[in-house]
Structures are given as structure tokens and as C-alpha cells.
Amino acid sequence: MKLKQRWRMEIAGDEIQSQAMDHHGLVAAVCRDLGLQEKLDAKLGAPDARRVVSAGTAVVAMILNGLGFTNRRLYLTAQFFANKPVEKLLGPGVRAEALTAHTLGQALDEIAAYGSSALFAEVAFEIAHSEGLLHRHAHLDSTSFSVHGQYDQGDEAQVIELRHGHSKDHRPDLKQVVLSLVVNGPSAMPLWMEVLDGNSSDKTSFHQSIARVEQFQRQVDLETPFKWIADSALYSQDKLLARNDYEWLTRVPETLTAAKALVQTPDEQIAWIDQPKGCRIADFESDYGGVEQRWLLVYSEQAYRREKATLERKLAQHDEQLGKALWHLGHQVFGCEADATKALQAMRKKYPLFVIDARVEPIAKHTRRGRPLAGAARLITGYRVVSEYRRDEPALARQLNAKGRFILATNLLDQQAYPNEAMLADYKDQQHAERGFRFLKDPWFMVDSIFLKSPRRIEALMMVMTFCLLVYNLAQYRLRETLKAQNETLPNQLNTPVQNPTMRWIFQLLEGISIVRIVIDPSQGLVKEIITNFSALRQKIVRFFGDTACRIYGLIPEKPANVLRM
Structure with a gap:
């Protein structure tokens, strides 16, 4: 009988x-191609010769951690790198155990001392200029980040204040900071970041950010001005229109009387021009x-259907609520006619899309016990x-007319130079900034809430x-x-060939690539490295990122032989 050979796992x-x-x-290849470490170290000054990890290297390490999509806290960075080829990612001589909380904290302190916004802008503008990515369109937006725990504000000047404010995270119970962000051009490259107090208002901070960016542009001799694109917080009579010394495109707040009237105008009174994907536009002159x-x-059309469905759900809810509220109101006894009228007015104000036909009636009763006498007077x-x-059908018609509509405004008056279609396309690109915030708030990103104990370090982080x-x-x-x-x-999630994959998906496609290190001769420090799970598709992806990526993944050997010294 022939026995099957059994292998024992070792x-x-x-x-x-x-x-x-x-x-x-x-990620390491992109950082290296951009020269991030060198640019940051050049700005922050030469590190101590005894220091293993420079501030620039520490920042790249934090970027690798942040884009690791493991939600690993910064103080666990050394643990994050424990099973990574650290020297291939961060350079010779760097070990995982050197990436301590103290090392990263020291780098954050150096960034804060230099000035987080200034440092980012100097490096980002340099990269954009050298890569040929600087574009005239600058998209400005902001978001809030919640903070937890107690913080020592200290006595330092010009440090952000952690305050309660309008929470875009829907956490009004927590203090927060606000991040103002400017992204530029088709690459959606961030050019400017600024951390603001937690109670900052976009209506004020947007104009301050624009002024600071323009001042920075003058300092670095960038002559081409930006065209500023932002949401309705930018549009204000006392700031934007009072100044009006730069090009702008923004959304008009529908709280303005003129804007409210325009969005509610019946279709037959508007000279619409059809656009792709169910859109229509109509231009008007204004001197607001x-x-x-x-x-x-x-x-x-898409927004109209969505907003109409929302309105119908709201109407159904209010219909039921109003019926119950009026029933209770009808069984309530008021001491005077004025109180009843006041309660009725409050009900009408609460439900403006309904017509309430009502009257106030006195309640008259006989005051004496027993059967009342004929003709006996009653007391109210x-x-x-x-x-x-x-x-209220007319009010509903006005509401429906406004659904799916919004107004854009610009101070660029020449339609030949700046067509209406370009206005709409430019404003749609505002989603670049919004997507950036969604990225930063992704729960698998570096942090889903800020946890550091120093406002200076929060700003640097x-x-x-x-x-x-x-x-x-x-x-x-x-x-x-x-x-x-x-x-x-490259194939997308449905295995369909596409030319616009997301990096998140590309990162997932590369999961499982490993480097196996085999010690050949410990006495001489000879090591053989083998890269595994490196399919043809994965090799193809890496090659698209150029020579630096190919060297890191071993597609271009760094040394002639595949035997290295430890």
C-alpha cells in the first residue's frame, strides 16, 4: 500500500x-518623487547629527501611517511600522523603534514653531510650480473637527482656541477646530490650509483666508491671480461686494429677497437653455x-426629484402632526380671546405650507346649579x-418652483471670455474641496477625531x-x-476596464504584497530578499508610478545582485 506523504508545518x-x-x-515613492522630506528639512533647519529621524522623515512616516487606512493612532506609529520594510519606505538607517511618540511630537512642535500654514503653503506652492500643476481656479471651503478631553491653551500667542461652534460633525457637545482649505486645479491639489478657532464663521474666515493667500502669492512673486470659487458664505454685501478687487464665483444665498424671488419664478417666465444631464440655465444681470x-x-432635474421627494415626506409628516395639534388646540380652554388667537397664530407660523381656517368661539355656561330658568343669562x-x-397650494407651487434650483454669481461680466457653461462647470468642481474633507474624515484615515493634548500640536497634525x-x-x-x-x-471593483480608478481602490489591489528576507550568512550579514504575491496586474500598477516606485518594489534592482548585506 502506498502512503501519502504528510508535511509538517514549521x-x-x-x-x-x-x-x-x-x-x-x-505612497513612499510619491513622497520621494515630490522631495517632501528634503523640502521640509530645508525649511525647518538641519537636524542634530545625533538625531536618527529628522522632522521631514517623521512627517513622511506620519503620511504613511495616515494613508495606511488602519485608523492607527499616532502614538502607535512604531507599532504600525513593526512589520513594514522601513528602510525601503523611509530611507537607510531608519528603524521602526525610532518612530516613537517623542520623535513625532518633537517634529510636530518644530512645525508649530515654524508656522503650520506657512510651512504647508511654501512646500505646496513649490511642488505645484515644479510639477506644472498651478491653476487659476482656487476652491475654498472649510469643515470642523471635534476634539476630546482637556487641553492646555497655555500663554502662547497666536494659538488656535478650541471652542464650541457650528459643528459640521453634528457634535455640538464637543469643542472643535475649523480647517480652512484651498484646493487648486484639476489635480485637486491642496495649496493652502489654515486651522482656525472652533467658533470661526465662514462668512468672516473665507475673506481672511483669501487675503492671506494673496499676500503669500505676492511674497513668492506669483503674478497670476486666482479666480476664487466658494459656497454662499463668501457672498456678502459688507465684505465681498464692498471689496470686489479679485475675481470670484460663488453661490448666492437664497435668504436674499431678490434671490428667493428668482428661484421661485415660474418656468414659463424663464428663458431656459438646456444643458447635458438634465440641467438648464438662465442668465440675469444684477447690481446687488x-x-x-x-x-x-x-x-x-436630479436635484429637483430628490428635493421634491423630501418635500413630500415633510408634508406628509406635517399633515399628521398638524391634525393632532389642532385637535388638542380645539380641546384647550383659553382664559381670553387674545390667548386663543396667539396660539392659533403660532400654529400657522409653524406650518406655513398649510391654510388653517379657524375661529375663536366663547364657551358660555350657566353659573347656577340645577336646571336653568328660561332666558337665564350665561357667563363666558x-x-x-x-x-x-x-x-396651501399656491405656497406649495412656489416651493416646488424653487426645488432643484440655485443661483451662481460672478463679477466676470464678459460672457465671451467666461461663458455661462464654464461658470457651472467651475462651480461643480467645488466638490474637489468637499471630497477632500470627506477623505480627511474617513474613519479609516489617520484619525476620526483629534486626540492630541496641545492646540499647537493639533494645528501641526x-x-x-x-x-x-x-x-x-x-x-x-x-x-x-x-x-x-x-x-x-485598470480594472475597477466590477472588473471593468477604466482610466479613472480611485487611489483607495488601487491601494486595495496591492494588499498582500510582502517582502521575505532570508538570512543566508549571519556572520557576513548576507540577506536575500524576495517579493511575494506580486502578480502581473500589481507589477503593471507599480510601473505606472515610475522608476522610484519600481525600485522600492524591486522591479528595478537597487544593486546588481539580489543578495544584500544586513
């Missing part, structure tokens, strides 16, 4: 080690605030409301987070442009 000794490369090599400007009324003991209600966004967006832009230039594709 536990590898220290002579065989496995390190997780995954997508981290791509004493400034000549163009208004563009925009209608979106109170008042009650008798009512009926129905939907948010600069690092914005660098993560910069690296991610530039990597994605480079890949997509390369695919188009070479007429190549």
Missing part, C-alpha cells in the same frame, strides 16, 4: 522574516450691493379654537493630514493622466 526562525509592503511603497455682476439660475367661562386645515490629502490626490491625478496618455486601463 515555525520560521529569525533567519526568515516577512514584511508587509502592500501599497505603502507607492451696488456691484455689477452676472447671476446664473441653474436647474437640475373661556374660549376655544374651532378649525379646519388644508394644504492637521498640516500633516493635509499633506496626506496632497499625496493622495497627486498620486491619483498622476495615475489617471498616465493611463490616458498611454491609452491603458
Whole structure:
């Protein structure tokens, strides 16, 4: 009888080690191609010769951690790198155990001392200029980040204040900071970041950020001005229109009487021009605030359907609520007619899309016990409301007219130089900034809430987070442009060939790539490295990112032989 041979699983000794490369090599390659470490170290000054990890290297390490999508806290960075090929990612001589909380904290302190906004802007503008990515369109937006715990504000001047404010995280119970962000051009590259007090208002901070960016542009001799694009917080009579010395495109707040009237105008009174994807536009002239400007009324069929469905759900809820409220109101006895009238007015104000037909009636009773005498007088003991209600169809028609509509405004008056269609396209690109905030708030990103105990370090950390966004967006832009230039594709989640994959998906495709290190001769420090799980598709992806990425992944050998010295 022939017996099957059974293999016994063995536990590898220290002579065989496995390190997780995954997508981290791509992130490291982009950082290296951009010269991030060198640029940061040049700004922050030469580090102490005894220092193993410079501030620039520490920032790159935090970027790798942030784009690791493991939600690993900063103080666990050494643990994050414990199973990674650290020297391939961060350079010779850098070990995981050197990336301590003290090392990273020291780097954050140096960034804060230099000035987080200034440092980011200097490096980002330099990269944008050298990469040919500087564009005239600057998109400005802001978001809030919640903070936990107690913080020592200290006595330092010009430190952000952690305060309660309008929470875009829907956590009004927590203090917060506000991040103002400017992204630029088709690459959606962040050019400016600024951390503001938790109670900062966009209506004020937007104008302050624009002024600071323009001042910085003058300092670095950038002559081409930006065209500023932002949401309705930018549009104000006392700031934007009073100044009006730069090009702007923004959304008009519908709280303005003129804007409210325009969005509610019936269709038959508007000269619509059809656009792709169910959109229509109509242009108008305006001199609101004493400034000549163009208004563009925009209608979106998709937005209309969505907003109409929301309105119908709201109406159904209010219909039920109003019926119950009027029933209770009808059974309530008021001491005087004025009180009943006041309660009725409050009900009408609360439900403006309904017509309430009502009257206040006195409640008269005989005051004596027993059977009343014929013709006996009654005494008014109170008042009650008798009512009926129905939907206010004219008001609903005005509401429906406004659904799916919004107004854009610009001070660029020449339609030949700046067509209406370009206005709409430019404003749609505002989603670049909004996507950046969604990226920074992704629960698998570096942090989902700020946990550091120093406002200075919080400010510096948010600069690092914005660098993560910069690296991610530039990597994605480079890949997509390369695919188009070479007429190549990569499979998406449905295995369909596409030329616009997201970097998040590319990162997932590279999961599982490992480097196996085999010690050949410990006495001479000879080691053999083998990269595993490196399929043809994964090699193709890495090659799209250029020579630096290929070297990190071993597609271009750094040394002639595959035997290295330890």
C-alpha cells in the first residue's frame, strides 16, 4: 500500500522574516518623487547629527501611517511600522523603534514653531510650480473637527482656541477646530490650509483666508491671480461686494429677497437653455450691493426629484402632526380671546405650507346649579379654537418652483471670455474641496477625531493630514493622466476596464504584497530578499508610478545582485 506523504508545518526562525509592503511603497515613492522630506528639512533647519529621524522623515512616516487606512493612532506609529520594510519606505538607517511618540511630537512642535500654514503653503506652492500643476481656479471651503478631553491653551500667542461652534460633525457637545482649505486645479491639489478657532464663521474666515493667500502669492512673486470659487458664505454685501478687487464665483444665498424671488419664478417666465444631464440655465444681470455682476439660475432635474421627494415626506409628516395639534388646540380652554388667537397664530407660523381656517368661539355656561330658568343669562367661562386645515397650494407651487434650483454669481461680466457653461462647470468642481474633507474624515484615515493634548500640536497634525490629502490626490491625478496618455486601463471593483480608478481602490489591489528576507550568512550579514504575491496586474500598477516606485518594489534592482548585506 502506498502512503501519502504528510508535511509538517514549521515555525520560521529569525533567519526568515516577512514584511508587509502592500501599497505603502507607492505612497513612499510619491513622497520621494515630490522631495517632501528634503523640502521640509530645508525649511525647518538641519537636524542634530545625533538625531536618527529628522522632522521631514517623521512627517513622511506620519503620511504613511495616515494613508495606511488602519485608523492607527499616532502614538502607535512604531507599532504600525513593526512589520513594514522601513528602510525601503523611509530611507537607510531608519528603524521602526525610532518612530516613537517623542520623535513625532518633537517634529510636530518644530512645525508649530515654524508656522503650520506657512510651512504647508511654501512646500505646496513649490511642488505645484515644479510639477506644472498651478491653476487659476482656487476652491475654498472649510469643515470642523471635534476634539476630546482637556487641553492646555497655555500663554502662547497666536494659538488656535478650541471652542464650541457650528459643528459640521453634528457634535455640538464637543469643542472643535475649523480647517480652512484651498484646493487648486484639476489635480485637486491642496495649496493652502489654515486651522482656525472652533467658533470661526465662514462668512468672516473665507475673506481672511483669501487675503492671506494673496499676500503669500505676492511674497513668492506669483503674478497670476486666482479666480476664487466658494459656497454662499463668501457672498456678502459688507465684505465681498464692498471689496470686489479679485475675481470670484460663488453661490448666492437664497435668504436674499431678490434671490428667493428668482428661484421661485415660474418656468414659463424663464428663458431656459438646456444643458447635458438634465440641467438648464438662465442668465440675469444684477447690481446687488451696488456691484455689477452676472447671476446664473441653474436647474437640475436630479436635484429637483430628490428635493421634491423630501418635500413630500415633510408634508406628509406635517399633515399628521398638524391634525393632532389642532385637535388638542380645539380641546384647550383659553382664559381670553387674545390667548386663543396667539396660539392659533403660532400654529400657522409653524406650518406655513398649510391654510388653517379657524375661529375663536366663547364657551358660555350657566353659573347656577340645577336646571336653568328660561332666558337665564350665561357667563363666558373661556374660549376655544374651532378649525379646519388644508394644504396651501399656491405656497406649495412656489416651493416646488424653487426645488432643484440655485443661483451662481460672478463679477466676470464678459460672457465671451467666461461663458455661462464654464461658470457651472467651475462651480461643480467645488466638490474637489468637499471630497477632500470627506477623505480627511474617513474613519479609516489617520484619525476620526483629534486626540492630541496641545492646540499647537493639533494645528501641526492637521498640516500633516493635509499633506496626506496632497499625496493622495497627486498620486491619483498622476495615475489617471498616465493611463490616458498611454491609452491603458485598470480594472475597477466590477472588473471593468477604466482610466479613472480611485487611489483607495488601487491601494486595495496591492494588499498582500510582502517582502521575505532570508538570512543566508549571519556572520557576513548576507540577506536575500524576495517579493511575494506580486502578480502581473500589481507589477503593471507599480510601473505606472515610475522608476522610484519600481525600485522600492524591486522591479528595478537597487544593486546588481539580489543578495544584500544586513
